[in-house]
Amino acid sequence: xxxxxxxxxxxxxxxxxxxxxxxxxxxxxxxxxxxxxxxxxxxxxxxxxxxxxxxxxxxxxxxxxxxxxxxxxxxxxxxxxxxxxxxxxxxxxxxxxxxxxxxxxxxxxxxxxxxxxxxxxxxxxxxxxxxxxxxxxxxxxxxxxxxxxxxxxxxxxxxxxxxxxxx
Numbered sequence: 005x006x007x008x009x010x011x012x013x014x015x016x017x018x019x020x021x022x023x024x025x026x027x028x029x030x031x032x033x034x035x036x037x038x039x040x041x042x043x044x045x046x047x048x049x050x051x052x053x054x055x056x057x058x059x060x061x062x063x064x065x066x067x068x069x070x071x072x073x074x075x076x077x078x079x080x081x082x083x084x085x086x087x088x089x090x091x092x093x094x095x096x097x098x099x100x101x102x103x104x105x106x107x108x109x110x111x112x113x114x115x116x117x118x119x120x121x122x123x124x125x126x127x128x129x130x131x132x133x134x135x136x137x138x139x140x141x142x143x144x145x146x147x148x149x150x151x152x153x154x155x156x157x158x159x160x161x162x163x164x165x166x167x168x169x170x171x
Contacts, residue, residue, distance in 0.1 A: 023082040023083065023161035023164055023165055024080070024081060024082040024154075024157055024158050024160075024161035024162075025079070025080075025081045025082075025083075026079065026080045026081075026152060026153065026154060026158070027076075027077065027078070027079050028076065028078040028079070028080070028125075028127045028130055028151060028152075028153075029076045029077075030072050030073075030075060030076030030129070031129050034072045034076070034129075035069075035072060037068070037072075038065065038068035038069045038071070038072045039065065039068075041064050041065070041067075041068040042061050042062070042064045042065025042066075042068055042069075043061065043064075043065075044064065045060040045061055045063060045064020045065065046058065046060050046061030046064070047060075048060055048064075049061075075127075076127075078090050078125060078127065080125065080150055080152060080158065082096070082158070082161040082162055082165055085097070085165060087099065087136070087148070087162065089123075089125045089148065089150050090125045092123055092125075092148070094138070094148065096162060096165045096166055097166075098138060098139060098140040098143065099136050099137065099138060099139065099148070099162065099166075100136070100137030100138065100139040101136070101137045102134060102135075102136050102137075102158075102159040102162050102163065103134065103135040103136070104132075104134055104155040104156055104159050105132060105133045105134065105135055105155065106132060107131040107132055110131060110132055110133035110151070111131075113133065113135055113149055114126055114133075114149070118149075119146050119147070121144055121145055121146055122145060122146055122147050122148065122149055123138075123145050123147075123148045123149070124148075124149040124150075125148075125149070125150050125151065126149060126150075126151045127151045130151035130152065130153055132151070132152060132153065132155050133149060133150060133151045133152060133155060134149075134150050134152050134155045134158050134159060135147050135148070135149050136148045136150070136162070
């Protein structure tokens with residue numbers, strides 16, 4: 005057997021696996037409400053006939069489902085030496101102390117302790133959170149507040165990346 009004249013192209017390096025990956029999905033009750041909104045769209049169009057009723061049901065259900073899906077698609081990741089939360093990408097080297105917040109403390113940081121300059125990715129249906137100081141002197145953001153169902157795992161991932169960068 006003769007070797008092939010063309011050599012295989014080198015495959016691109018695989019992307020680094022995330023140390024932490026969480027999607028803040030909407031609760032099931034929100035999907036039920038989206039379905040009921042679709043049903044109400046059908047009922048509004050019911051007097052106009054069967055076809056408009058089905059059109060109203062489908063259009064209202066799709067719009068409500070898209071809204072719930074969009075709001076529930078927020079992601080928090082620690083990957084490639086960065087914290088990626090929603091649209092923000094912050095190098096771990098620009099982050100300071102990580103504070104895991106229980107439900108009561110998280111509520112306080114969302115309300116009366118909140119700083120308007122802070123970056124906040126919060127979801128009302130997630131009761132716990134993480135507060136991370138921003139140590140970059142050129143960044144006016146004092147801290148990052150992230151709702152999380154697994155705040156301890158997020159804090160551990162940030163510490164692991166920070167420890168790996170120091171080695």
